[in-house]
Amino acid sequence: MKFLTRRTVLACGASLALSPLAFAQGEYPNKPITFVVPFAAGSATDQLARAIGQAVSEQTKQPVVVENKGGASGMIAAQAVAKAVPDGYTVLITTNTTHAANEHLYKKLSYDPVKDFTPITGLGKGGQVLVVPATSPYQSVGELLSYAKANPGKLSFGSGSSSSRVAGEMLKQLAGVDILHVPYKSNPLALTDLLGGQINLMITDVSTGVPQIKAGKLRPLGYSTQKRSAQLPEVPTISEAGVKGYDMGYWFAAYTPANIPAPVAGRLNQLLAKAVNSAAAKSFFNMSGSEAWTTSASELAKFQAAETTKWGQVIKAAGITPE
Numbered sequence: 071m072k073f074l075t076r077r078t079v080l081a082c083g084a085s086l087a088l089s090p091l092a093f094a095q096g097e098y099p100n101k102p103i104t105f106v107v108p109f110a111a112g113s114a115t116d117q118l119a120r121a122i123g124q125a126v127s128e129q130t131k132q133p134v135v136v137e138n139k140g141g142a143s144g145m146i147a148a149q150a151v152a153k154a155v156p157d158g159y160t161v162l163i164t165t166n167t168t169h170a171a172n173e174h175l176y177k178k179l180s181y182d183p184v185k186d187f188t189p190i191t192g193l194g195k196g197g198q199v200l201v202v203p204a205t206s207p208y209q210s211v212g213e214l215l216s217y218a219k220a221n222p223g224k225l226s227f228g229s230g231s232s233s234s235r236v237a238g239e240m241l242k243q244l245a246g247v248d249i250l251h252v253p254y255k256s257n258p259l260a261l262t263d264l265l266g267g268q269i270n271l272m273i274t275d276v277s278t279g280v281p282q283i284k285a286g287k288l289r290p291l292g293y294s295t296q297k298r299s300a301q302l303p304e305v306p307t308i309s310e311a312g313v314k315g316y317d318m319g320y321w322f323a324a325y326t327p328a329n330i331p332a333p334v335a336g337r338l339n340q341l342l343a344k345a346v347n348s349a350a351a352k353s354f355f356n357m358s359g360s361e362a363w364t365t366s367a368s369e370l371a372k373f374q375a376a377e378t379t380k381w382g383q384v385i386k387a388a389g390i391t392p393e
């Protein structure tokens with residue numbers, strides 16, 4: 071198998087001007103492709119990148135290198151890809167963090183999430199689950215919110231990611247309740263305090279929450295998207311549970327530097343769309359509680375714009391000051 075994980079591949083002659091013919095679909099790819107991931111090895115984004123990288127390698131008979139550039143909420147990786155040669159051999163496998171949330175969370179970005187990139191395709195979508203300790207008195211979203219309304223500021227929620235934080239803030243806003251936010255460096259750390267009784271609830275990713283739910287240590291009250299989770303089919307969506315219109319998930323997508331040749335973008339879209347349906351990718355989606363999601367370039371651009379607006383509205387209403 072030609073899928074590489076720890077190796078630097080040098081592309082000779084990358085700065086040479088190439089004729090349109092060289093970019094014909096039949097000619098791409100003719101050398102290794104690098105998938106740049108904005109988060110550490112082992113993260114959900116990294117796992118997905120490796121799964122689809124393996125499938126792309128099998129399709130093209132070319133190596134796919136996964137390069138982790140974690141740090142600064144994904145900005146290091148995004149900036150690196152934005153400045154890369156626009157030839158289709160450097161691909162950013164990223165999430166809503168770099169392409170919807172960051173511009174509202176930071177005063178200055180080192181990249182432009184729209185102008186610096188060519189959208190290729192969506193890759194996957196997932197939701198989060200609202201959980202409380204199994205010993206909690208709250209049996210439903212309704213009971214939890216009734217207490218929160220009657221006791222402003224008495225409940226607290228933890229979060230260790232932008233998705234988890236914004237999901238909690240949206241719940242507060244749509245339900246009209248005052249719940250104290252407690253920040254953590256990661257969702258697993260917040261979960262530890264939730265199990266220990268230091269906080270009352272959190273909205274966490276399925277891969278973090280489900281093991282504790284199955285172990286009987288957490289009680290799931292609601293799912294964060296408009297569609298129920300396949301892993302937790304008995305759990306109503308938060309919208310179904312009474313917070314009408316609640317919908318806050320996360321997503322993965324692929325981007326390249328701006329202005330890559332259209333034939334290359336089209337071919338890359340085809341390769342990734344097929345890879346997302348590979349056995350390795352399906353295994354990842356089943357494990358993480360997410361699902362495959364592919365788009366055209368224009369569909370991804372429109373979706374990103376809508377998501378950026380939604381995240382911005384929630385962040386602003388929550389009074390979160392950009393860093």
